Amino acid sequence: QVQLEQSGTEVKRPGASVKVSxxxxxxxxxxxxxxxxxxxxxxxxxxMGWISGYDAKTHYAQxxxxxxxxxxxxxxxxxxxEVRSLRSDDTAVYYCARDRVYxxxxxxxxxxxxxxxxxxxxx
Amino acid sequence: DIVxxxxxxxxxxxxxxxxxxxxxxxxxxxxxDDGNVYLDWFLQxxxxxxxxxxxxxxxxxxxxxxxxxxxxxxxDFTLHISRVEAExxxxxxxxxxxxxxxxxxxxxxxxxx
Numbered sequence: 001q002v003q004l005e006q007s008g009t010e011v012k013r014p015g016a017s018v019k020v021s022x023x024x025x026x027x028x029x030x031x032x033x034x035x036x037x038x039x040x041x042x043x044x045x046x047x048m049g050w051i052s053g054y055d056a057k058t059h060y061a062q063x064x065x066x067x068x069x070x071x072x073x074x075x076x077x078x079x080x081x082e083v084r085s086l087r088s089d090d091t092a093v094y095y096c097a098r099d100r101v102y103x104x105x106x107x108x109x110x111x112x113x114x115x116x117x118x119x120x121x122x123x
Numbered sequence: 124d125i126v127x128x129x130x131x132x133x134x135x136x137x138x139x140x141x142x143x144x145x146x147x148x149x150x151x152x153x154x155x156d157d158g159n160v161y162l163d164w165f166l167q168x169x170x171x172x173x174x175x176x177x178x179x180x181x182x183x184x185x186x187x188x189x190x191x192x193x194x195x196x197x198x199d200f201t202l203h204i205s206r207v208e209a210e211x212x213x214x215x216x217x218x219x220x221x222x223x224x225x226x227x228x229x230x231x232x233x234x235x236x
Contacts (some may be wrong), residue, residue: 035225037173045165045173045216047225059223062124095172096186106154106161106221109178111185 002026004034004096004114011120014087019082020117024095029053029077035099036081038069038092040107048094051079054101086121093118125150125219129228137236142204144231146217151197161221164193167230168213173180173191176215177202209235 007021022034036048049060051070058070069082081091093116100108127150136142152160160180164172175184177193179196191204204211212235217228 044214044230045167045218045227047218047227050223050225061224097173100220103223106157106159109163109175109184109220110165111175111178113172113174 002098002112004098004112006094006096006114006117009118010034010121011122014086014088014123016086016121017082017084018086018090018119019080020094020096021121022079022081022114024053024077024079024098027098029074030073031089032100032108033101034070034072034079035096035097039095039116040089040092041094043092044093048081050099050103052101052103053079057103058105059110086119088121091119091121124224125152125222125226127217127226127228129215129217129231132229132231134231135236136204136207136233136234138204138209142207142211142233144202144215144217144233146200146228148198148200148219152219152221153197160200161219162193162195162200163218164191165216165218166211166213167216168208168210171213173216189209192212207235208235209212210236 005023033052035050051058071080095116096114097110098112128147155173164177167173181193192203
């Protein structure tokens with residue numbers, strides 16, 4: 001069945017970097033993209049960005065520009081999300097979700113989600 | 124960015140009773156070329172990942188019970204639950220995806236009375 005498997009819990013110091021993986025299975029990776037969403041403790045959902053599984057084109061949230069990089073590895077059907085210069089307010093659960101393949105293709109929706117990766121930033 | 128505003132933020136409901144959650148967008152979510160409304164609804168049950176309930180305004184996702192339905196147009200949208208069950212508790216979010224950045228409503232917490 002269609003699944004997104006995320007990497008495990010991370011604990012980082014302020015100023016460090018974290019890289020979270022999201023491995024897809026059960027579908028053709030290059031036919032979809034991946035959206036990343038995070039949720040700080042007790043807070044709502046925040047869209048972080050999107051990457052195409054076809055050509056690795058990206059769109060990032062303005063407030064994370066310069067600290068965020070999304071990549072894909074088509075040999076392992078895995079998407080990665082890296083946040084640099086971590087701060088305490090980056091503490092959150094990070095989710096990946098299957099999404100559109102091209103930035104102009106509106107007929108896709110986030111129908112499959114990973115279980116989430118907890119990232120804690122603390123000194 | 125498109126601002127999404129949900130009401131109410133908290134919704135206590137007696138089992139078997141109906142429930143409605145409203146969502147308003149600061150801009151039209153109507154696709155220029157196809158007339159579709161690019162508004163989705165998600166439910167996040169306690170301790171779980173969000174799950175898709177409704178996509179493109181009114182289409183139920185696979186496996187979603189028919190007691191859930193979505194209506195609305197242009198900038199005003201509603202999620203309807205015809206008869207609330209205990210398993211429906213959690214946080215409900217609307218989200219627009221007509222343009223990047225996607226934006227979510229603040230979330231509505233549905234609880235059982």
